Amino acid sequence: MNIKFNQLDRGYRKYKTEYDQAAISTLESGIYILGNKLAEFEKEFASFCGAKYCVGLNSGLDALTLAFKALDIGVGDEVIVPANTYIASILGITNNGAKPIFVEPDEYHNIDVDSIENKLNNKTKAILAVHLYGQSANIKKIKALACKHNLYLIEDCAQSHGAMFKSKTTGVWGDIGCFSFYPTKNIGAFGDSGAIITNNPQHYEKIKMLRNYGSKVKYQNELLGTNSRLDEIQAALLSVKLKHYDELRKEREHIAQRYLNEIKNSKIALPRIRAGSDHVWHLFVIKTKQRNQLQEYLAKNGICTQIHYPLPPHLSLAYSHLGFKKGDFPITEEYCDTIISLPLFEGLLDSEIDYIIWIINKY
Numbered sequence: 001m002n003i004k005f006n007q008l009d010r011g012y013r014k015y016k017t018e019y020d021q022a023a024i025s026t027l028e029s030g031i032y033i034l035g036n037k038l039a040e041f042e043k044e045f046a047s048f049c050g051a052k053y054c055v056g057l058n059s060g061l062d063a064l065t066l067a068f069k070a071l072d073i074g075v076g077d078e079v080i081v082p083a084n085t086y087i088a089s090i091l092g093i094t095n096n097g098a099k100p101i102f103v104e105p106d107e108y109h110n111i112d113v114d115s116i117e118n119k120l121n122n123k124t125k126a127i128l129a130v131h132l133y134g135q136s137a138n139i140k141k142i143k144a145l146a147c148k149h150n151l152y153l154i155e156d157c158a159q160s161h162g163a164m165f166k167s168k169t170t171g172v173w174g175d176i177g178c179f180s181f182y183p184t185k186n187i188g189a190f191g192d193s194g195a196i197i198t199n200n201p202q203h204y205e206k207i208k209m210l211r212n213y214g215s216k217v218k219y220q221n222e223l224l225g226t227n228s229r230l231d232e233i234q235a236a237l238l239s240v241k242l243k244h245y246d247e248l249r250k251e252r253e254h255i256a257q258r259y260l261n262e263i264k265n266s267k268i269a270l271p272r273i274r275a276g277s278d279h280v281w282h283l284f285v286i287k288t289k290q291r292n293q294l295q296e297y298l299a300k301n302g303i304c305t306q307i308h309y310p311l312p313p314h315l316s317l318a319y320s321h322l323g324f325k326k327g328d329f330p331i332t333e334e335y336c337d338t339i340i341s342l343p344l345f346e347g348l349l350d351s352e353i354d355y356i357i358w359i360i361n362k363y
């Protein structure tokens, strides 16, 4: 058997007629940027998250970058961020000239809340919480800390669409929630796109202007903005996907539950879920000391896997100027060396899940 890590065409085929109709009707409308399709999707996505406002953008990175920009966080400011995250979380901070202050993860791979307080000083302006792999971080406690120290709270929900903590969706705990709709994401578009959500009308208005060259009225540019407008076709396609969210979520849950119940191998640690946290299974990440051997063994047996992520941002060449070295964040670094993500995507067949489980249990 040959199983890819992701096969996006299967997701497309599942609702092909609806996607085709959405794309064609947008093409026929003659309106391709900032039209009704975007306005509708923004309304639907805000309501899905339980937020007042949503602004559609070009990517998850733009969402993060514009969130910090809207809050006037920049040069001289520090932002608390998990060391264990995708580099985009850090870029959102440094794109504004602010400094990332890394914090080690807990056993659920999200920021260790107890390690935040001793990293705060009078330059700290915000906490960026990341809900990694689809599991909500310990956001209620993070929110309490942010309130106690008068800090902004931004959430990176690129991997946590629809995940709740207690009875509130990720993205509405903080001041601004940032989303990516990159095609492999749980609610994935058919190209790059992203969004922010917020309950604050000032943040909403400002990010709406920032995404459109800093203007509210055409050719009257009040802010130094950018071009980050989620286009009409992607918005129309995202509305289709959002409509099917419950089915898509159940499908991911089914695959994850099968892995959790049926993978039985003493060399492998399965993911754990925090009480109160919801997991929407963007990624199914297992851990093993013999990670490279396991990855080779799976590849030899026709199963593609990925590592999320093999190198933490503090050790990447791009951030060498920050002066970190191996050993500075040992928990994060240990995760990078021992984690491996199994295939989990829309359209993964039960026969393929059977095979993956069988091969892993034989290892």
Ligand SMILES: Cc1ncc(COP(=O)(O)O)c(C=O)c1O
Pocket: 058, 059, 060, 061, 062, 085, 086, 088, 089, 130, 156, 158, 159, 179, 180, 181, 182, 192, 193, 194
């Ligand atoms: C945690 C996290 N944050 C931010 C991003 C950035 O999203 P995008 O690729 O849409 O810019 C990603 C995308 O992979 C991500 O996983």
